[in-house]
Amino acid sequence: MIRKKQHIKTIYIIMLLIWGSMGACALKAQEPARPVVQQVSFPKDTLHITEFGAKGDGQYVNTNAINKAITTVSEKGGGVVLVPGGLWLTGPIEMKNNVNLHVQRDAVVLFTDDFDAYELVESNWEGEPAWRNQNPISGKNLENIAITGAGVIDGNGGAWRMVKRDKMTDSQWKKLVASGGVVDEAGKIWYPSESSLRGAITQNAGKGHAGQTAADFMDVKDFLRPNLLVFTSCKRILLEGVTIQNSPAWNIHPLICEDLTVRNLTVRNPWYGQNGDGLDIESCKNVLVENSTFDVGDDAICIKSGRDKAGRDRAMPTENVLIRNNIVYHGHGGFVIGSEMSGGARNIWVEDCSFVGTDIGLRFKTTRGRGGVVENIFISNINMTSIPGEAILFDMYYGLKGSLPKAGEQGDAVAEIPAVSEETPRFQNFVIRNINVNGAEKGIFFRGLPEMSIKNIVIEHANIVAKKGIEILEASDIVVKDLMLKTAETNPLIHVDNSENMVFTDLKPVGDIDLLIHVSGKSTKNVTFTGVKTEKVKKISAFTSGASEEALVIN
Incomplete structure (x- = not known):
C-alpha cells in the first residue's frame, strides 16, 4: 500500500522525480553531433562485362571476365562496370579502387x-581471426x-548451410535428405557434405594458430x-x-x-x-x-x-x-x-x-x-x-x-x-x-x-x-x-x-x-x-x- 512519508523522505522523493522528469533531457543535452558520411564519386566511363567475354546464360562461369573488367576500370582511373540483363554464374569477385559494380x-x-x-x-569469423572460404x-x-x-x-x-530437422516440414526434410549430403548421428541436422559435418563436430573449427596454413583446415x-x-x-x-x-x-x-x-x-x-x-x-x-x-x-x-x-x-x-x-x-x-x-x-x-x-x-x-x-x-x-x-x-x-x-x-x-x-x-x-x-x-x-x-x-x-x-x-x-x-x-x-x-x-x-x-x-x-x-x-x-x-x- 502507499505509505506515509517523513519530511526527509518527501524531499528525497521530490529529488528523484525531478531527476526522472529531466533524465531524457539531460541525455539529450549530451547527445553528440550526428555523423557526416563522405560519399563516393566515379567517372562516367562504363565497361560491360560482356566486353571481356562474359556470358549471361547461367552456365558459363564468368569469374575471370568480371574480375578482369573490374581491374581494367580501376587501372584506368575508375568508372562503372556494368552487369547487363542475364544470369551470370561466377566465382569470387574482388573489388578494386574507384569501381562501381x-x-x-x-x-x-x-x-x-x-x-x-x-x-x-x-x-574473420564472429569477431575473431579465422580461416574461412573466400x-x-x-x-x-x-x-x-x-x-x-x-x-x-x-x-x-x-x-553451404546446414539445416536443422525441426526447421522443416516432413516433406521438405525428405526432399532435402534425398538431394545428397549427410545427416548427423542424431538425425537432427543435415549437412551438405562429410567435410561440413566433420567441421561441425570439430572444436573451434577454422580458428588457427601461428604457423598454420590453409592445408591444416582442408578436411573441414x-x-x-x-x-x-x-x-x-x-x-x-x-x-x-x-x-x-x-x-x-x-x-x-x-x-x-x-x-x-x-x-x-x-x-x-x-x-x-x-x-x-x-x-x-x-x-x-x-x-x-x-x-x-x-x-x-x-x-x-x-x-x-x-x-x-x-x-x-x-x-x-x-x-x-x-x-x-x-x-x-x-x-x-x-x-x-x-x-x-x-x-x-x-x-x-x-x-x-x-x-x-x-x-x-x-x-x-x-x-x-x-x-x-x-x-x-x-x-x-x-x-x-x-x-x-x-x-x-x-x-x-x-x-x-x-x-x-x-x-x-x-x-x-x-x-x-x-x-x-x-x-x-x-x-x-x-x-x-x-x-x-x-x-x-x-x-x-x-x-x-x-x-x-x-x-x-x-x-x-x-x-x-x-x-x-x-x-x-x-x-x-x-x-x-x-x-x-x-x-x-x-x-x-x-x-x-x-x-x-x-x-x-x-x-x-x-x-x-x-x-x-x-x-x-x-x-x-x-x-x-x-x-x-x-x-x-x-x-x-x-x-x-x-x-x-x-x-x-x-x-
Whole structure:
C-alpha cells in the first residue's frame, strides 16, 4: 500500500522525480553531433562485362571476365562496370579502387556452388581471426567503391548451410535428405557434405594458430562458410538498390570501414538460415543505413566490434552510425548490438523503423568475458508487431547454458560474483522514445550482471501490447515515462529485482491489474512511481527475497 512519508523522505522523493522528469533531457543535452558520411564519386566511363567475354546464360562461369573488367576500370582511373540483363554464374569477385559494380534490374549474379572455386584464406569469423572460404564478394584496403543497380546478387547459400530437422516440414526434410549430403548421428541436422559435418563436430573449427596454413583446415573446408559480401579496411563505400540474398553465412559484413552508405537495399535469407544475418557493421565509423528492407534468418541490422580479447585488442568501436527508415521482417532481432561488442559501440541513432515478426525487436546482448562499453544510443519512432519474444531486451547473460531462464534460451547464474575488469561488459546511456508495440511475448526485459548493472536508460512515450509486462533485474538509474501498457498476464505487471534508482512516471496500465509491482532482492532500493493510474489495480505491491518495503515509494 502507499505509505506515509517523513519530511526527509518527501524531499528525497521530490529529488528523484525531478531527476526522472529531466533524465531524457539531460541525455539529450549530451547527445553528440550526428555523423557526416563522405560519399563516393566515379567517372562516367562504363565497361560491360560482356566486353571481356562474359556470358549471361547461367552456365558459363564468368569469374575471370568480371574480375578482369573490374581491374581494367580501376587501372584506368575508375568508372562503372556494368552487369547487363542475364544470369551470370561466377566465382569470387574482388573489388578494386574507384569501381562501381552496377547490376541492372534484369540481371542476376549467381555464385557457383563449386566449393573448389573458393580458396581457404585468413579471414574473420564472429569477431575473431579465422580461416574461412573466400568471400563471394570482397575488397580490402580500398577507397571509393560501390555496388549499385536494381538487380539480384545471390550467394547460393543453400549449397553451404546446414539445416536443422525441426526447421522443416516432413516433406521438405525428405526432399532435402534425398538431394545428397549427410545427416548427423542424431538425425537432427543435415549437412551438405562429410567435410561440413566433420567441421561441425570439430572444436573451434577454422580458428588457427601461428604457423598454420590453409592445408591444416582442408578436411573441414566445406564447414567454413563465407560471408557473402565483406569489405575490410575500406573507405567511402556505397551499397545501393540491389537485392543481396541467400548468403552462405552473414549477408553483408563491413569490417573496420569508414564512410559507409547502405541505401535502398533488399537483404534476404531463408528464415531458417544458420548465421543468416542481414547487415553486420563491425568496428566501422561514419555509417548511414536508410530506406532498406531486411528479411533474414538471424539478426537483421547488427552492430559489432570484435569478440573477447581479439575485439578488446583491436580497440575499434563501431561509432557514428545513423540507421533510419528501414523495415525488418523475419530476423532474430530488428536492431541489435552484440554479442561480439568487445571493442565497444557508441554514438548510434536508430529512427523511423518498423519490425514485423522479428523474434525480438530492440535486442542488446552480451555476456561476461566480452568487455566493451556500449553507450550513447538514441532510438526513436519504432513500430513493432507480431514479436514472438521481447519488444525491448537488454541481456548480459547471452548464450550461457544452464539454469538461468531467458526467452528462448537458458543460461547459468554465477554463484560467486567476479570483480569488475576489462572483461566486464557495459550497457549505459540509452534513450528510447516513441515506441509502438502491438503483440510481443514481453514488453521490456533488462538483465544486468550483479557486478555491472545496466545503467542510465530512458524509455519514454511508449505504447505496448504484450502477453507480459516489464521485468528488470540488476539495473540502475532507469526512467520509464509515459508508458501505456496492456498485457494478458497481470500478476505482476512489473517485476523489479536487485535494482536501484528507478522512476516510473505517468504509467498507464490498461484493464484490470492483479499486482502492479513485485519487488525482490535485498539490493533493490529507490523505486518510485508517480502519476500511475491505480483505479483498476487490485494490489499495489508484493515483496520477496529480502526486498524491503522501504525500497518502493508510490506517490
